[in-house]
Amino acid sequence: MTPPTRRTGSQLGLASADVRRARTLARQVGKPIVDLATRHTTVSVERATLRLAGLGGADPDGTPWVNRLADAVRADVGLEHGVSLPVWDALLRGEADDLLTLAQKAAAGSVTFGIPEGKDATRATSASRKAVGAGIKQIDRQRTARERMIAKVGDAPSKPWIYLIVATGDIHEDIPQAQAAAREGADVIAVIRSTGQSLLDFVPEGATREGFAGTYATQENFRLMRAALDETSRELGRYVRLTNYASGLCMPEIAALAGLERLDMMLNDSMYGILFRDINPIRTFVDQRFSRQVHARAGIIINTGEDNYLTTADAIEAAHTVTTSQLLNEYFAKEAGLEDWQLGLGHAFEIDPEVPDSFRLELAHAMLARELFPDAPLKWMPPTRHMTGDIFKGYLLDGFFNLVGALTGQGILLVGMMTEAVVTPWISDRDLALQNVRYVMNAAGKLHEDFHPAPDGFIANRAREVLGEAVGLLEEIKADRTVAGQPPLLSAIADGTFGLMKRPADKGRGLDGVARKAADYYNPATQILEGEA
């Protein structure tokens, strides 16, 4: 990906000291969370490991074999050691010839698992590492395949990449709509998930046709859509990227499936699940770190979810929480091995259009993000909250959103739909939306050449103000001691610092899926991903 056009010096007069300070604070706030994450594992991390080792499919009532196997192991020996040693130990003991058979027997209750010791442990270790390594090689092959294909058919012609959503709930309706959207100019297709999938503690199997307001994320749906888009990419002579959601209770598994099926971007926010799905904070941070390591390896671009805060909090009052979250997401991403070009940090055009100067305020916020993260492909999200049933007003608002995108060199532009407040996008909504983007980019795409906010004007001042508030907030968080010994960020999240949602560290869904690692915990995936010998 060509780095976004970089302006020399700061147009906004940001003091580089402030910028450094902000990053330091983010690290100081983030580090304890990373330590926490490294001390724990989750059912989903372990299941993801099994998937990397090649275990797929589901039992007759649709429960995936990875769940059946992991649950059986956990029942016998607990989760704290990880499932790898017990599982490959059982295989080496000849309980079954392969993982699938083992899972089936385990489900039937005809296997008992133990923690191998000494030599057995060593053999189980290397066996599991070999098996999981195969999966990671597959991910590497897919990454190379992507690079080859881009080299062969060509990449998206210009920035920002045009990002479009399909959400019929039926993969077989999604496919033609995605292909149509690509032909009309989309560079990135996102298949929205069915509501509620994020709360399922398993990944559904097979091609699905009955989602609500979205389509289930399954390995088969991934495969089908990627294949369809490969075909379209060849037809169009440009590689069309595919996006889904690595979030919810199965974040690590979905990340693994994304790597295996060559998805190109994944929504993957460090706090979204906590705030908007009431998923336990520790569960989320552990799953998060693993999934980001997978994304780093797979060459997948992550998209963070700062836009969501502005759907519950006010876009002006909470502007600095977006900046704060971007800084934290950047820290967590880099720590997990992601590179700048993989950081699709989110922000959105959500200021009430009735507010005087709303357009200039949006410009100030967007330019701030652009200057703070010059090498990241920022993801610019359209108005949603203030969209109404007035589709004409909405279409106009989307046009001005597109104009901000053009003026501030965004990397990924999520195309807004005039029917935002009415229905999930219709085929015609997408077509009209793309025409809107095309007009703005073609007619005014170069307007940034004529656009120079005064160093002490309205826009620059607002940008500096927001950065200042973000630094202030990070300092507050860092100082938070409400729960002794608990990472201050957890306390801040409990206090409702982000998106006005209060999420205590000991509450929320999926906590029972978390375990503190034992001394002999072993996970070949983590080991390989962290590049240990």
Add this chain to the structure above:
Amino acid sequence: MTPPTRRTGSQLGLASADVRRARTLARQVGKPIVDLATRHTTVSVERATLRLAGLGGADPDGTPWVNRLADAVRADVGLEHGVSLPVWDALLRGEADDLLTLAQKAAAGSVTFGIPEGKDATRATSASRKAVGAGIKQIDRQRTARERMIAKVGDAPSKPWIYLIVATGDIHEDIPQAQAAAREGADVIAVIRSTGQSLLDFVPEGATREGFAGTYATQENFRLMRAALDETSRELGRYVRLTNYASGLCMPEIAALAGLERLDMMLNDSMYGILFRDINPIRTFVDQRFSRQVHARAGIIINTGEDNYLTTADAIEAAHTVTTSQLLNEYFAKEAGLEDWQLGLGHAFEIDPEVPDSFRLELAHAMLARELFPDAPLKWMPPTRHMTGDIFKGYLLDGFFNLVGALTGQGILLVGMMTEAVVTPWISDRDLALQNVRYVMNAAGKLHEDFHPAPDGFIANRAREVLGEAVGLLEEIKADRTVAGQPPLLSAIADGTFGLMKRPADKGRGLDGVARKAADYYNPATQILEGEA
């Protein structure tokens, strides 16, 4: 009217020498036309004079008494002396007690007119001057009334003034729609005329309900609408201006009626009738000069019609013809006594939206006009030609048109309608259109503070290019000798220089209504308007 925000120095790097040169050329090209105009009179100029003297109404088949009387006079003594001396001579001879009776008798053929001499001439002169003077006093009273009302209820709150069109064809539908539009934010209401009125050689009488795509301009319709808007102005606490068209074969009479009924603006272009209605050029220029003198006296703001060229010619290729016409309109206007604040010079957003950088080209053209005529309330007209049945695209385009208006400090903004290519505006189209303007002005109205085209950038270069082409064109015109002795501008018009329309000086409608003035030609109106003793 507060003068438009004036930027110091030239943002576009226009050389003041070029600007001076352009104005000099416009004067050199325009002067021969003015001389031509002063040497002629027309039936409509004479009828306008009778109207100023108070003659109104029509005979049973709807022919106005001014027509009947003027025709009778012409039949007896020709037009070259003007109708004033023969008419008031007849009155003084006791042929009738008042103009109306005289007109009726003349229609019945029971009066014969002659040219008074000596004493009779002197008496007729002063009698006519007294009668016509009364009408001009009424115009003066209306001008004062306007100023008083503005002082009392207040003026339009901000620039640009929002200009809206009503066009139902039925004055009694127009009125509620105009009032609704004003309540929704319109500062100026224009009642579009029925198609074809411009080709009528008389002004219809009374309240009318059956226009095609517009409503007839009649004295009664003027009165009804102005009264309705006065009421609404008081209700809203801001003076709502009324506009109509001083164009077509009855331009001078309509200008007089506008002055008498306190219209506030009139569309009044020096060449529109010639080019777009195939009205004889000489007829037009004579009528034009008289009507502008009336507008000057009445404190009416004229709106010129350069936008129309771009509906037949290409907006990029013909950009300089717009500038040229603006310069000519300015010259003709000033010569007729209009002041800068009365010059609503026209230009329009008519570049094909498919053209790369179309938006920046529009900005260049709009800024050029702004800098050439810093004290004129430019009239900025919306896209029409490239509007299609795609009302969504159209609504977006109108939004970007509004943005150019905000960025370039336009004085009068004609609100674009998303249904431009479909129907004459619906009540909902106007409401949506005003909401569009409000959003853009409120959200981005101050964006010009951040907008600084590079001195040698795309926009400034384009502006200088267009000015250069305009100067070149004026030089060509000035040099045009195709018809010996004929003002070069007439030859240029005959060659299709403007709007691609070829209009020879000896062709077109209404030529038979033109007469070269005799030595003893007398017209009290002209005399008063030109301020002679």
Add this chain to the structure above:
Amino acid sequence: MSVIRPYGDTTGDGMVQLSFTLPIEHSKVAEGAAVQLANKMGMDPALVAHAKPMGEGFTFFVVYGRVNHLVDPSTVEVVERDYPLLTPKEANAAIKRSLRRRLVVVGGCIGTDAHTVGIDAILNIKGFAGEKGLEYYRELKVVNLGAQVSVPQLVEAAREEKADAVLVSQVVTQRDAHLLNTREMSAAFREAYPAAKRPLLVVGGPRFDETMAGELGVDRVFTRGTTPGEVASFIVHRLTSPRTPRAPASTERAS
């Protein structure tokens, strides 16, 4: 009130704007098909103002025309507010007077719906449109279960809290999720409670039809732009006025 017609720019012109996509390649026939649909909808004449080929085998149309249908507002059925609007003060007083205890409200988003902004606008102190939310009412005990609550969880919570009223939000409407979930919910409450003891069931969301309370088996449906005050007033009115067997919200003719 007399019958009316759509208004374009003249009384009685009946003009409307319509847009839709047909799964057919653009062609003269396709445009004819668009006119056919418009005609079937009662538009005549119908003018295809815009036809745009989309992707493969789809065409988008914008159609303008006159409809010959008459609209008779006097036959429109609406749910008129059949209770007085109370200030928080009055509401509190009424509860004190007739219940002599705090009135318990349990609320949440059921099914997979995670759109809490709507229910929070009604329940949270912060409130909506300048009105404070139910939590602000001294005599109301508000239990907000948040998002993605399952129906059994909801019934359970209602039981525990001895809820007088249950408030449910549904925002996602794709495939009629909101209707299905609401019916499931009301059925479960009928299951779990004897008719007289069942808490007052109130459902809301931007795409509900207020007249559907009966079909949905709830006591009231609130929709777009509801304010907390309206909801509080309704609850108080129904629960403090002499108890009548729960009749679904009455729909009345407009006057």
Add this chain to the structure above:
Amino acid sequence: MSVIRPYGDTTGDGMVQLSFTLPIEHSKVAEGAAVQLANKMGMDPALVAHAKPMGEGFTFFVVYGRVNHLVDPSTVEVVERDYPLLTPKEANAAIKRSLRRRLVVVGGCIGTDAHTVGIDAILNIKGFAGEKGLEYYRELKVVNLGAQVSVPQLVEAAREEKADAVLVSQVVTQRDAHLLNTREMSAAFREAYPAAKRPLLVVGGPRFDETMAGELGVDRVFTRGTTPGEVASFIVHRLTSPRTPRAPASTERAS
């Protein structure tokens, strides 16, 4: 071809968007009236997505919903091109061959219509959409009368020029001006000429219905996006193929 339905985001969902104004103050009843209209148009369910009070006594509505009408493209009547498309070269040749003289075309905008861009696009050399206009055809003599030509003037000119074909443009359609003027025009020509001698009458404009040639008494109606080549080909086809009594343009069923 089988029956189809409007397509929102799923085959067969029948979704459409509708907007209109009702002359009534905004209220619940007004929204109900909007739904009533949508229902009468066959939309059910119909969701009022937007309701905006305008001025006094008007409300603008945006309505979304499913229509239950089926669309059957096979029954659509369209005017299929029943003549071969000729290049200027071929057209000239055909005229030379069968007429042995130049074919005379008289054109203009009648009534009060002054929109000449359309007719000029067909007649002027410049042409339209990359095709040269009729003036470019060597074997065509084109007389363009321009704007606002009265019907008597038109007939007169046709006589003088011995016109083989008369081309009329009508763009303003308010109060059906285009239909009234066209009927007046064709009537005048029937008056002025014996049936067999009457010139070919062609009318065009963006808001005409091609199938109306019969009712309007003309030989052909052209509409949005017509190109000069089509018009030339039609004229040449009709005037150089063995002369048949003028039947108005045949409308055929789509296949």
